Amino acid sequence: MTGFAYSIEFEKNNPDHKLTVVFFLCLWFVLLLVLPELWWLSAVLCVIAFIDAQHRLVKLMPSAGVILVQEGECGLHLTGRALDIQGEVVFAQRYTNWLLVSVKTDQGIRRVGFIASAMDKASWSHFNRIALSFR
Structure with a gap:
């Protein structure tokens, strides 16, 4: 060319990371309501998903x-x-x-x-x- x-x-x-943070906090809250006895697992999964989303946004x-x-x-x-x-x-x-x-x-x-x-x-x-x- x-x-x-x-x-x-x-x-x-x-990108502004506020939207991503709010999304994963809401997801954690919903998982907390659905599975209150596994609050620690939902927190860990949301943190791992947030880190993965941030990594993908930086690459994008x-x-x-x-x-x-x-x-x-x-x-x-x-x-x-x-x-x-x-x-x-x-x-x-x-x-x-x-x-x-x-x-x-x-x-x-x-x-x-x-x-x-x-x-x-x-x-x-x-x-x-x-x-x-x-x-």
Whole structure:
């Protein structure tokens, strides 16, 4: 892929962990009501699930980098500290201020997530428009 049409920089692409914490606390409370004699097991399972969810979110969302978009051919090149993904956008889904993009690379399909606060407003809306047009 040569001749990229747009270059978008992003930084601080870290999700807010409050939603994850609230979800697993509610799950623990429900398990506590259902199985009160196994409160310790439900607490341990919720902590392990929370740690796994945090690990998966960190892998899904690169903290900083540059997005190079080739608009006509749906090409995308993501570069960052520990990130170098180049491929075609297969699918994109937007959830309020999150954008999940599936990129088809030589190694298979890789999902990458972005949040709105990671880039300026104009770049966010333009990147959304481009990524969602390839659905």
